[in-house]
Amino acid sequence: MALNQSALSPQYTPSPFHHSTNPPRFQRPSLKLPFLCIDHPNLVVGRAQINKSGSEDIVSDPNIDGFGPKKAFQCDGDEGASSSSAIDFLTLCHSLKTTKRKGWINHGIEGPESIADHMYRMALMSLIAGDNSGVNRERCIKLALVHDIAEAIVGDITPSDGVPKVEKSRMEQAALNEMCKVLGGGMRADEIQELWAEYENNSSIEANLVKDFDKVEMILQALEYETEHGMVLDEFFVSTAGKFQTDIGKSWAAEIISRRKSSLTS
Incomplete structure (x- = not known):
């Protein structure tokens, strides 16, 4: 799936959880899972x-x-x-609960959050965010729950893997296609495909907000790990600076940064 480059800022800088444009060194995981050969010709709901x-x-x-x-x-x-x-x-989605976010592993965090942990708190952010004109909060919750779902197969690809953005998107689209086959197709599978593409292409105001929540959740987790482990994780804050698209994203990020400054000076 070709990435909608117009959705990205000209000053786009990858975060520690996003891919880089270096030559690919990443070995794509095998998709030979027991679920992927299952056919459901007579699916009944x-x-x-x-x-x-x-x-x-x-x-x-x-x-x-x-x-x-x-x-x-x-x-x-x-x-x-x-x-x-x-x-x-x-069962296929179980790996989202057990796969740890590689950005934290690369920084030596013990017992880091999983992909599912990250998506769950993003969904909570969507739930508690104040009402905004024209923003569908229910759709935001769905986007949060789906945006990293393909990582159940491809894993958490980070800049250290050297996978270009377009190739990462292609790999995740292929994985998502397989997951939707496992689900048996139909309206729910189509909805998952649509939600994932909407987030990937940053093509709605809901996607704008959830992309902000993706960054907000990351820097909040970084602050929590700094507090828990007595370490400094500047990289995560630098990579997201100036990248927030919405008023809520900017406001919540500013609150986190303010708390971080207070903790670092105390």
Whole structure:
């Protein structure tokens, strides 16, 4: 997927968690996962429906995910393809919980945050941010939860890996395509693809805000690690300086920097 370069500032400087433009040295991980060869030709999405006897049947609902006409099936040990694909997808996403953010590993942080940790706090930022005219907070939460999801397969690629920005985007798009196949396609997979592309291309005001939250979360985590480990992590603050696009991003970053200055002088 070609990157929308117009979305980047002319003064763009990669952060420690973003790729550089050096010649590639990164070895792409294998995509040979057990989930990636699974086909779901008869995917059915279910919802509970109470029948006359008071028990529950599971009935597919095309209004939920657009997977076709209603077709009832019993949840009697055979959950159907939809349950299978959902659990395959969630199992694949498990690596987001266990893969540590490489920027912190490279700086010797013990027990650093995972990719999922980072995305979760970004989602919380989207939840608690004040109302802004024209900004859909629910979409911001979704963007935060999806923006690094392809790292479940490709891992956390950083400047030290020497992967150009366009190549990183291509790798992540390929990984995302595989993940959406695991999910079984359909409206939810399409939504994930759309959200990821929106964030990647910085193509909406919601993407602008969530990109700011990406940086805000990083410098807040840097401040927390400085406090916990008694170290100085200037690189993370320098790489984000002047890069915030929204008033909320600028305000929250200024608060973090102010607290950092106070802690460094105390």
